[in-house]
Amino acid sequence: MPFALIFLISIVAGFVGAMSGMGGGVVLIPALTFLGLDIKHAIAVSIVSVIATSSGSASAYVRDRITNLKVGMFLEMFTIVGALVGAAITLVSAQRPLFLVFGAVLLGSWAALFAERHQTWQPEERQDAFSKWLELHGSYHDQATRETVEYRGTRAYLAGPLMFGAGMIAGLLGIGAGALKVLIHDLVMKLPPKVSTTTSNLIIGVTALAGTSVYLAAGLIHPGLAAPVILGVLVGAFVGTRVLVRLTNQTVRRFFQVILAVLGIEMIVRGIRGV
């Protein structure tokens, strides 16, 4: 596959991923397989690029002190084990189920993005004993409202096992699975949206590393392919994030989210037809 084409596709994937809030992998993998790359190689190269985009954006969020490091480090214990299991399943799996699961997860994450936007965050008054023991509370300064938001994370006993599932999907499909992680933070742990998005970003990098190590050991990572993909996705995500900051129009975001729904359906159709 020509270098320029892969680089260009990766820029678009990073850009659309950032604009839709779902990450580059969900666009990259369908695009690379469409061009004829084997889905396992596409998954392997995508998960390496996930380390780059996650670490790049997490570095800024962590220094802004919005990310809750303790929440992240507690949940990582579950996601990394999940990612190892997920990647191991991909290695032994046939191609068709991977297409079907990819399409289903894409549509599921897409539905989750829509559903949760209708909810407004309310601080949780009560915190269970386990979450309290884990010190899952915090505060951050919201620059938009100029207020300090205090919060308490809850139900860590449930969030942990659920995160194992999110990590497994990340390792299995070579994506960040950010939408699922954010959903667990929001609905189960009752974290404020900003904390939930940025903490999910931190966890994604370590989870992707666990998956990457399995694909590297299996010989599925081609540096010649990984180089343009990592650079392209990072450039696309950087530009996408900058554009997003200036955009207040929800319709534009919705447009990019619709693209992802179409990709999800396309992957399912290819899975049913036999790639």
Next chain:
Amino acid sequence: MTQRPDTSASHPAATEKTARFDMEVLVGYILLGGVLLSMALVVAGLAWRWLATGHVSLDYSIAGMNLFEFMLTDIRQAAAHAVRPRLLINLGIAVLMLTPYVRVLASMLYFAFVEHNGKYTLFTGFVFSVLTYSLFLQ
């Protein structure tokens, strides 16, 4: 009169904020430094390849090996003065993979020696052990 309790109440919070600040700056800069170094190596490798051959396409794969074998092979080549564009690209990918790994190690050490938080030292220690195991996979 009301100021005194206020001031005393803000002290622990201020101390906590300073402690959190250090940890977050540490993690933030490890991530930023890792990604920038890795990208610089990949870009340098591609630029060198382009200057030497007139194109940037690289078609090679690495046989299944773990990160440490992968890095060892690269370092051996560098020691044998066989520095080539693909060596830089390989190193860029290795640095990228090491970035979250070093972040977890630094967090573990911070929890152990600065915050003296046994619980989180154990948690990050577990994450570090699992990652180390996965990086040694054959």
